[in-house]
Amino acid sequence: MSGDHACAEGSLAAGLGFFAGYPITPSTEIAEHLAIRLSQVGGTFAQMEDELGSMAAIVGASVAGARSMTATSGPGFSLMMENVGLAVMMEVPCVVVNVQRGSPSTGLPTAVGQADVMQARWGSHGDYAIVAYSPASPQEFFDLTLRAFDTADTYRVPVFLMADEVVGHMTERVVIPPASRITRVQRKRLPRLKGNGRFLSFHTNGKDLVPALAHAGEGYRAHFTSLTHDERGYPTNSPDVHDRLVRRLVNKIKLNAGRIVEAEEYRLKDAEVVVVAYGCMSRSARRAVDMAREKGIRAGLLRPVTLWPFPESRLRELDKGKKKKAFVVAELNLGQMAREVERCIGRPPATLTHAGGKVLEPEAVLEVLAEAGR
């Protein structure tokens, strides 16, 4: 099964109820597959006029109670950013897939890229926090799509699946667990309606910082606005309320990072050179680590599975110890996550970068790795 098809099947396993999208290479197979499959399981598939509409539609469907998703690539991702901010501000869970191609602009439509990873973090205006996963295989694309819906519902936040063209289009064995073994997180919901339906739609207990969600049509008088709002959901110009709200939107991810962050570690135990790579490039880096070990270089791989939040405490831990380790970042952009690694370890890592269009081969990673370890 291809990565894109695995993503589509993962969303179905998660109980996808609504998909809205505008097909774009290399994500098209996701929409194509769901156009057939979603109606078979009672869901709704909508081909939209554009990506602005797609993003708006999945926010609406989510507030109505459906698990919702859209899929795109860089150019569409840019168009979605306004309504990503809307979903962040109104705290509407949803899943957005970006199968990255060469960018900026329409760039290289059919070839790989990883240059939208910072856009996933900061693409919409303002301070906020989201969650972004980076799958490295069709199997993981399935697994992480399933998980993305749980994360979105748990934190009432848009969750991004930042795949790349190679992972989206490659075909590998994918094992889909039986339905009985798939568990789904339930959204934090309000108790059955009592009284007149008035309630504080953005009130939190101060612990997990996530308010319960009233679905449209349940009788609750819920008010959603993109404007800064108080606990009732009504607009306000109060700087204090604004600061409290935006701080909570950031903190509900930041303070729960320990529960959200995932990273794969490979041969890191005694590693003196740590390669940081994600998505398709992590597969190249993994081979490079094995090649380096054969040459007697103690190399290891740290593969962020969540790009956001970034596994920064793990990186800092790795950098502790008597002897300073060397760090290498290999990615298909001009050093976006390398900057993140630099922020964590306090010095620039060695880098292997390329603007995209092809995967850098293990030999190229090995060369930088060997040089860094010297």
Added chain:
Amino acid sequence: MVEIRFAGYGGQGIALMGVLTGRAATLFDGKEAVLTQTYGPEARGGASNADVILSDKAIDFPLVTRPNILVAMFQEAYRRFRPDLKAGGVLVLDEALVKPEEKERSFHSIPATRLAEEMGLKIAANVVMLGFFVRITGAVTKRAMEEAIRKTVKPKVVELNLKAFDAGFRWAEKAPVGTK
């Protein structure tokens, strides 16, 4: 680990050759496999290739750079990818569509497209070639490929495809290795 490149032009069913080989290996031979494809912006025509890696262990780097086996079904595909073939690699050609260079020492060729036409199934030339490929290279087992065909193609054309596969497989048994 075996790296295979199937190459031809859009419309020949090159992608299906990759899919069938990968499925035969993963689902019926118990191996690991990864399939990647490169394609241009055109909808049809143009170069098409399907790259498959087969291994007993998990596969890290998913792309084929230096194939051990090149199956070329078009002159341009042969010209373009022949230099990438590893030394000692296996070269498999459709003899009606690819004329190997004078210096080519050793290759296996079959008139796959002509055989398919004679069977009234020009469209099954790719599966004729797969039969030949399986017998020559042993990259996947015959049984696994037949199962993959049964599970992949539309039910009403399963028999036709198995017939095409068998024709290619049997051709290999009598075909001498081409030398010049």
